[in-house]
Amino acid sequence: MDTLRIVGGRELRGRIVTPGAKNSCLKLLAMSIMASDECVISNVPQVTDVDTMCKLLEALGAKVSNTGPGEVRVDPTTIVSADPPDPLVRKMRASVQVLGPLLARFGEVKMPFPGGCAIGSRPIDLHLRGLSAMGAQVSEEHGYIIVRAPRLVGAEIHLDFPSVGATENLMAAACLASGTTIIRNAAREPEIVDEQNFLVRLGADIRGAGTDTIKVTGVKSLGSTNYSVMPDRIQAGTYMIAAAATRGDVTVTGVVPEHLDALAAKLAETGAAVICSEDSVRVAMGDRPVPIAVKSMPYPGFPTDLQAPIAAYLTVCRGTSTITENIFSNRFRYVDELARMGAHVGVDGRTAIIRGVNELTGARVVAPDLRAGAALVIAGLMARGETTLDGTAHILRGYDDVHGKLASCGGDVELVSDSASAAAAE
Numbered sequence: 209m210d211t212l213r214i215v216g217g218r219e220l221r222g223r224i225v226t227p228g229a230k231n232s233c234l235k236l237l238a239m240s241i242m243a244s245d246e247c248v249i250s251n252v253p254q255v256t257d258v259d260t261m262c263k264l265l266e267a268l269g270a271k272v273s274n275t276g277p278g279e280v281r282v283d284p285t286t287i288v289s290a291d292p293p294d295p296l297v298r299k300m301r302a303s304v305q306v307l308g309p310l311l312a313r314f315g316e317v318k319m320p321f322p323g324g325c326a327i328g329s330r331p332i333d334l335h336l337r338g339l340s341a342m343g344a345q346v347s348e349e350h351g352y353i354i355v356r357a358p359r360l361v362g363a364e365i366h367l368d369f370p371s372v373g374a375t376e377n378l379m380a381a382a383c384l385a386s387g388t389t390i391i392r393n394a395a396r397e398p399e400i401v402d403e404q405n406f407l408v409r410l411g412a413d414i415r416g417a418g419t420d421t422i423k424v425t426g427v428k429s430l431g432s433t434n435y436s437v438m439p440d441r442i443q444a445g446t447y448m449i450a451a452a453a454t455r456g457d458v459t460v461t462g463v464v465p466e467h468l469d470a471l472a473a474k475l476a477e478t479g480a481a482v483i484c485s486e487d488s489v490r491v492a493m494g495d496r497p498v499p500i501a502v503k504s505m506p507y508p509g510f511p512t513d514l515q516a517p518i519a520a521y522l523t524v525c526r527g528t529s530t531i532t533e534n535i536f537s538n539r540f541r542y543v544d545e546l547a548r549m550g551a552h553v554g555v556d557g558r559t560a561i562i563r564g565v566n567e568l569t570g571a572r573v574v575a576p577d578l579r580a581g582a583a584l585v586i587a588g589l590m591a592r593g594e595t596t597l598d599g600t601a602h603i604l605r606g607y608d609d610v611h612g613k614l615a616s617c618g619g620d621v622e623l624v625s626d627s628a629s630a631a632a633a634e
């Protein structure tokens with residue numbers, strides 16, 4: 209297992225270019241299953257979750273090739289199987305996103321329950337109930353979900369919660385159903401808009417993404433397209449927080465600033481200067497943060513994926529901050545690791561109470577999941593002395609070249625590979 213070695217206390221200064229959004233790219237790759245010819249997807253982030261999705265498509269029979277830096281070509285015409293294999297599905301929660309596209313194309317899917325970050329119970333009942341409303345029969349056998357629908361029919365679906373993944377799966381399945389599907393209480397995340405744009409380019413008839421009502425009128429078949437993935441608002445937001453946390457001055461470029469409004473408002477509340485231009489956001493900070501209250505909410509609220517990173521920043525606030533997690537049940541797994549670095553964080557139900565300390569100190573810590581890992585990187589950058597972060601595989605699922613990007617802005621961060629650390633120990 210690789211390790212991140214971080215020597216804290218250096219201000220980050222410079223520019224960071226935002227890569228394409230993992231959380232959209234994964235779904236575009238999955239949705240390409242329904243295309244009738246090759247799709248070329250560009251601005252693809254170099255993260256391991258994308259590799260996993262590509263392997264999953266290959267395991268189904270698709271031809272997937274890297275045709276240039278950040279460009280992936282998918283030929284779905286060779287897909288023969290609608291049974292995604294167990295180890296790949298367990299590896300990543302987002303593998304469930306092949307369910308809707310496979311069902312729409314083949315009429316029957318058998319897959320194990322998906323895995324992913326251990327951030328609390330993550331059922332897929334909303335996905336399955338929506339597919340049932342469209343005429344699918346759902347059964348469970350020996351840990352597998354079997355969904356059958358020789359013909360999906362349009363339906364009115366009201367989601368109990370605006371689930372991102374359920375909205376995406378149902379939107380995809382509805383593209384090739386007969387009649388019109390209306391998804392109410394749909395997720396409004398920008399990634400859903402990106403996916404609507406992709407599907408429309410394939411020839412789908414969809415309206416409403418970005419609002420809470422999405423209308424999809426089924427078409428007989430979809431075509432093919434070239435498409436560039438939207439920028440990753442979560443990676444961008446993580447670097448904005450890192451800039452403030454190190455009392456630095458960083459411009460994050462290639463973003464859609466309005467995707468980052470909720471974060472920008474909270475950073476400004478802490479005393480940071482946040483300057484947005486057409487496609488970049490500059491964050492500068494010269495002091496310890498003013499304490500704030502943060503509540504994660506579905507978009508356009510504060511994103512749950514930035515809850516842990518902002519918590520790390522607030523560990524040195526001048527007073528007491530609170531963080532309330534409203535989306536997932538177990539997203540405070542970073543708290544014990546932050547405590548090793550001198551943070552004072554208590555958890556009461558869905559709320560973490562952070563009593564600010566003067567400074568953090570470097571320690572050996574472990575990333576328990578993807579965004580908690582990002583939080584520990586930020587804590588390492590802030591801390592006095594050296595931090596060794598294990599469990600980096602989690603971080604590399606969603607951040608590409610995190611060490612290179614931080615080092616380019618003056619951070620003392622190094623990815624030490626397994627073989628290098630073994631050699632050093634000898």
Ligand code: UD1
Pocket residue numbers: 230231232234301302329330331332333334335336369370371372373374395512513535536537
């Ligand atoms: C996606 C993102 C993830 C982000 C999350 C919320 C990807 C690959 N992942 O995850 O980074 O944190 O959106 O913005 O895009 N739920 C149910 N039943 C369901 C589906 C969801 O109860 O069938 C619950 C979940 O347990 C969770 C909440 O709804 O408590 C939100 O989940 P959802 O929006 O579906 O998140 P994901 O799509 O899994």
